[in-house]
Amino acid sequence: MAKRIILAVAGAGKTYHICHEIQPDKRNLIVAFTHANIKNIQNELLRAYGKIPEMTRVMTFDAFVYHMLIRPYEVSIFDFFGEDYKFAETSITLKKPPQQRLKINGRDVPNRKYKKKEFLQHYMDERKQYYCETLSELAMYVKQGRESLIQTAAKKLNFFFDNILIDEFQDFREYDYELIVKLSKFLKNIVLVGDYYQHSVSGQNNSGKPFKKAKTEICYDDFIGELRRERFEVDETSLIHSRRCSKEICSFVRNKLGIQIRSAGINAGTVIRPLNIQEILDDKNIVKLVYDNASRYSFRAVNWSYSKGDTYEAACVILNGSTRKLIEETFSASTLKKATLNKLYVALTRSKGDLYIVTSDEFEAIKEKYYK
Amino acid sequence: MGCVKKLYIDGFKRFNHFEIEFNERLSILVGENEAGKSTILEAIMVVLNQQYWNADKSVLQDLFNLENIKCFQDSPCIANLPRIIIELDLELDNIPQFIDFYGPCHVNGSSTDEKYGIKFECKFDEDFSEELADSINDGKIPFEYYLLTWQTYANLPYKVAKRPIKNLFIDTSETSKSSAFNYFNRALFSNLYNNATKLKAKHTFREKLNTSFEAVELPDIDTRRRFGIDNKKVVLESVLSVYEDSIPLENKGSGMESLIKTQIALEREEGLDTILIEEPENHLCFTNLKQMLKQIIDHENDAQIILTTHSNMIASRLNLGNVIWIAEDHCLSLKSVDPQTAAFFEKADDNEFLQLLLSKKVILVEGATEYLLLPKFYEQKTGRTIENDGISIISCNGISYKRYLEIAEETCKKIAVITDNDHEQNKIDEASSFNLQSEKQHVFMGTTMDDWTWEACVYNCNKEKLDAMVQVQDGAQYLFHGKDYGQVLGKMLANKVDTAYKMIISGEDFNIPEYVEDAIEWLNE
Numbered sequence: 001m002a003k004r005i006i007l008a009v010a011g012a013g014k015t016y017h018i019c020h021e022i023q024p025d026k027r028n029l030i031v032a033f034t035h036a037n038i039k040n041i042q043n044e045l046l047r048a049y050g051k052i053p054e055m056t057r058v059m060t061f062d063a064f065v066y067h068m069l070i071r072p073y074e075v076s077i078f079d080f081f082g083e084d085y086k087f088a089e090t091s092i093t094l095k096k097p098p099q100q101r102l103k104i105n106g107r108d109v110p111n112r113k114y115k116k117k118e119f120l121q122h123y124m125d126e127r128k129q130y131y132c133e134t135l136s137e138l139a140m141y142v143k144q145g146r147e148s149l150i151q152t153a154a155k156k157l158n159f160f161f162d163n164i165l166i167d168e169f170q171d172f173r174e175y176d177y178e179l180i181v182k183l184s185k186f187l188k189n190i191v192l193v194g195d196y197y198q199h200s201v202s203g204q205n206n207s208g209k210p211f212k213k214a215k216t217e218i219c220y221d222d223f224i225g226e227l228r229r230e231r232f233e234v235d236e237t238s239l240i241h242s243r244r245c246s247k248e249i250c251s252f253v254r255n256k257l258g259i260q261i262r263s264a265g266i267n268a269g270t271v272i273r274p275l276n277i278q279e280i281l282d283d284k285n286i287v288k289l290v291y292d293n294a295s296r297y298s299f300r301a302v303n304w305s306y307s308k309g310d311t312y313e314a315a316c317v318i319l320n321g322s323t324r325k326l327i328e329e330t331f332s333a334s335t336l337k338k339a340t341l342n343k344l345y346v347a348l349t350r351s352k353g354d355l356y357i358v359t360s361d362e363f364e365a366i367k368e369k370y371y372k
Numbered sequence: 373m374g375c376v377k378k379l380y381i382d383g384f385k386r387f388n389h390f391e392i393e394f395n396e397r398l399s400i401l402v403g404e405n406e407a408g409k410s411t412i413l414e415a416i417m418v419v420l421n422q423q424y425w426n427a428d429k430s431v432l433q434d435l436f437n438l439e440n441i442k443c444f445q446d447s448p449c450i451a452n453l454p455r456i457i458i459e460l461d462l463e464l465d466n467i468p469q470f471i472d473f474y475g476p477c478h479v480n481g482s483s484t485d486e487k488y489g490i491k492f493e494c495k496f497d498e499d500f501s502e503e504l505a506d507s508i509n510d511g512k513i514p515f516e517y518y519l520l521t522w523q524t525y526a527n528l529p530y531k532v533a534k535r536p537i538k539n540l541f542i543d544t545s546e547t548s549k550s551s552a553f554n555y556f557n558r559a560l561f562s563n564l565y566n567n568a569t570k571l572k573a574k575h576t577f578r579e580k581l582n583t584s585f586e587a588v589e590l591p592d593i594d595t596r597r598r599f600g601i602d603n604k605k606v607v608l609e610s611v612l613s614v615y616e617d618s619i620p621l622e623n624k625g626s627g628m629e630s631l632i633k634t635q636i637a638l639e640r641e642e643g644l645d646t647i648l649i650e651e652p653e654n655h656l657c658f659t660n661l662k663q664m665l666k667q668i669i670d671h672e673n674d675a676q677i678i679l680t681t682h683s684n685m686i687a688s689r690l691n692l693g694n695v696i697w698i699a700e701d702h703c704l705s706l707k708s709v710d711p712q713t714a715a716f717f718e719k720a721d722d723n724e725f726l727q728l729l730l731s732k733k734v735i736l737v738e739g740a741t742e743y744l745l746l747p748k749f750y751e752q753k754t755g756r757t758i759e760n761d762g763i764s765i766i767s768c769n770g771i772s773y774k775r776y777l778e779i780a781e782e783t784c785k786k787i788a789v790i791t792d793n794d795h796e797q798n799k800i801d802e803a804s805s806f807n808l809q810s811e812k813q814h815v816f817m818g819t820t821m822d823d824w825t826w827e828a829c830v831y832n833c834n835k836e837k838l839d840a841m842v843q844v845q846d847g848a849q850y851l852f853h854g855k856d857y858g859q860v861l862g863k864m865l866a867n868k869v870d871t872a873y874k875m876i877i878s879g880e881d882f883n884i885p886e887y888v889e890d891a892i893e894w895l896n897e
Binding site: 027028029054055056057067068071072073074075076086144156159160161 | 466467468469470472474475476477483484486498525526
């Protein structure tokens with residue numbers, strides 16, 4: 001029995017680590033959140049072993065839940081809800097399930113299309129497509145006789161895999177996160193890899209458990225404490241060194257944001273407050289990272305949250321709103337919302353070379369020139 | 373290495389409900405003609421190789437079970453439409469790629485039981501229920517609106533490219549030789565190489581084809597038109613042949629062909645998981661058949677082999693314990709046959725144990741004279757021939773009849789044994805206590821010391837006729853094994869077959885020994 005969680009910093013090489021952490025002759029399952037992550041993992045495996053090792057499977061979380069937890073047990077699932085099942089063709093959809101309440105003309109009214117969790121229609125539309133959003137909820141809700149579906153599925157997973165790795169675990173929210181924790185209880189070997197400070201960065205998952213309880217945000221220590229209570233062994237050292245960011249950038253982030261990121265010292269690069277902003281904005285080799293509306297600008301721009309996972313030769317972060325005081329001596333990270341802090345952290349850690357910082361005040365004066 | 377573990381059939385061809393478990397290595401399917409041996413092999417191919425995937429729906433009418441069709445025609449409605457389910461339980465390693473085959477989605481066995489397998493289903497597409505209701509209620513089966521689906525037990529779609537069992541079907545009974553061969557070549561090609569190798573071969577072939585035609589430098593037709601190679605017309609698989617010493621296998625004659633096919637199938641290292649062979653004895657002479665059997669025995673542990681046969685020699689050479697007997701809607705494995713018994717039959721080449729399995733009722737006799745005379749006695753007593761009554765007479769030829777009885781024990785056939793007491797009272801006692809315990813198998817023999825053997829019994833109740841018929845020389849002793857049984861009986865014992873032959877051609881009726889009458893009566897009860 002080994003349940004391990006490895007906490008990584010930005011650019012520490014999570015994908016690299018995962019791909020080299022596996023034993024290629026063992027039976028491995030690597031689960032990641034997005035198709036982009038999957039692609040990265042596959043490429044890294046190809047680099048490391050010349051091919052995807054025969055005994056290793058890589059899949060997205062949704063595919064994992066649907067193929068291994070839901071689809072084989074559809075008879076029991078339909079039966080559980082008292083529905084007739086005829087080995088029908090089902091599938092999954094990114095379509096949102098009907099909301100519980102609707103706003104009509106500013107009034108908050110119950111949605112008649114909404115079905116409670118006791119009904120199969122809570123999880124599936126009329127075309128027999130499961131909503132991705134409620135897939136994990138469904139897996140956890142169904143019981144097969146005395147055993148939960150999770151237990152049955154975990155037994156099967158243990159039978160087929162020596163090791164299960166889950167990448168970017170900080171992106172899993174609510175039921176997805178709960179499902180992972182619950183499955184972990186029964187799994188022989190599971191490793192979670194992720195960066196706490198990158199949670200709430202991706203657009204689709206920016207609220208809720210495990211990073212919020214009621215309305216309060218859960219801080220790093222509480223989060224780790226929770227996982228330790230679930231009997232995870234927490235590794236805070238293996239992936240603490242950023243292979244991407246230079247010493248200077250890491251120490252800047254550490255001092256300003258209070259996030260324990262160290263540099264592996266592979267790349268050189270400094271933090272620069274440019275005097276001639278236009279020169280930077282015009283330089284095609286420097287990616288401009290803006291809080292939002294990247295598509296509005298004529299220069300090469302990326303929103304902070306979309307830059308997650310990217311590496312650039314050089315980056316220029318344009319501060320705005322609550323973050324604009326970052327460069328001031330008196331700046332305190334505690335003034336930022338958690339989600340904003342995390343997005344800023346992501347933006348500041350994209351460059352493998354120099355990092356330029358421009359404030360909104362500086363940018364404001366010339367930004368209209370760059371509107372498309 | 374994987375293998376095919378169990379086949380479950382519901383409504384396919386002659387099988388309404390049928391289940392068969394295969395041996396991990398060798399399974400020899402034995403059964404009467406039309407018992408469904410080939411259907412079993414076909415069912416495996418339907419599931420594993422998605423046979424009929426692309427076929428015209430009109431073939432379906434030959435696939436449905438006749439009883440099911442009749443049931444529909446008797447009361448036509450959507451619920452009674454015929455359908456087919458074939459499930460194939462597999463034995464696979466628990467490695468990641470095979471998790472897709474593992475699950476509870478099957479109808480054979482317990483519904484919560486997770487196992488490896490593939491399910492084939494052919495059923496009416498109920499989306500068309502309303503539209504076609506009238507015509508269905510009129511008794512028309514809407515073949516065109518049937519769906520054929522292949523799903524793994526994990527409820528995931530099955531694709532033949534991902535077949536977990538590499539298999540090859542060697543069919544020697546196929547009449548249209550060229551198509552059988554083409555099938556073999558294609559199957560061999562597609563099973564022996566991985567997808568990447570196959571793609572590369574096909575791609576290179578296509579490219580070379582184009583460039584080699586360019587090299588022909590055929591003049592253009594006119595300024596705008598020229599000849600070119602249409603790739604779609606030349607598919608690599610359709611022009612492939614297996615060559616041995618630069619002679620294509622097709623040219624080697626049917627017998628050699630199946631011998632070589634089997635050899636190829638067996639000798640591939642890291643090759644096939646399952647090899648299906650239909651009646652290997654076809655077109656093979658005795659020596660070649662022996663050679664083929666040797667190949668099979670030598671490679672017994674390299675692959676799973678499922679073969680059908682009518683040949684006693686095949687079945688006994690390859691060990692009776694591997695025989696699975698197919699009859700009606702059930703099958704019976706001889707796995708539990710005592711190894712000594714199996715070895716016994718293996719040595720005796722001319723044994724007829726298959727006949728034992730293939731007939732409804734059996735009379736086991738000691739030797740040739742009984743074999744010759746019994747049919748005459750039977751007809752005399754019942755007025756019917758043994759053939760009419762589906763009775764086989766099997767001469768044990770020195771093999772103890774007990775060996776035969778053991779094999780037939782679980783088959784529920786009625787078997788009468790006609791044997792001798794050899795002057796031993798304990799044989800008589802043993803037989804009567806055996807008959808008390810055994811319902812389906814009875815042993816009959818003379819009950820006095822005078823009626824110690826077949827000839828003695830026949831003589832004792834036909835003294836007058838036989839004294840007249842059997843010529844003896846005055847003063848000759850006619851000792852049998854050094855003992856004096858009287859002149860006529862002595863001569864009969866020394867010339868058993870001659871006497872029996874004479875009795876048959878005499879055209880006369882003889883009195884039937886009492887125990888033989890008993891046996892015939894018991895068999896007809």
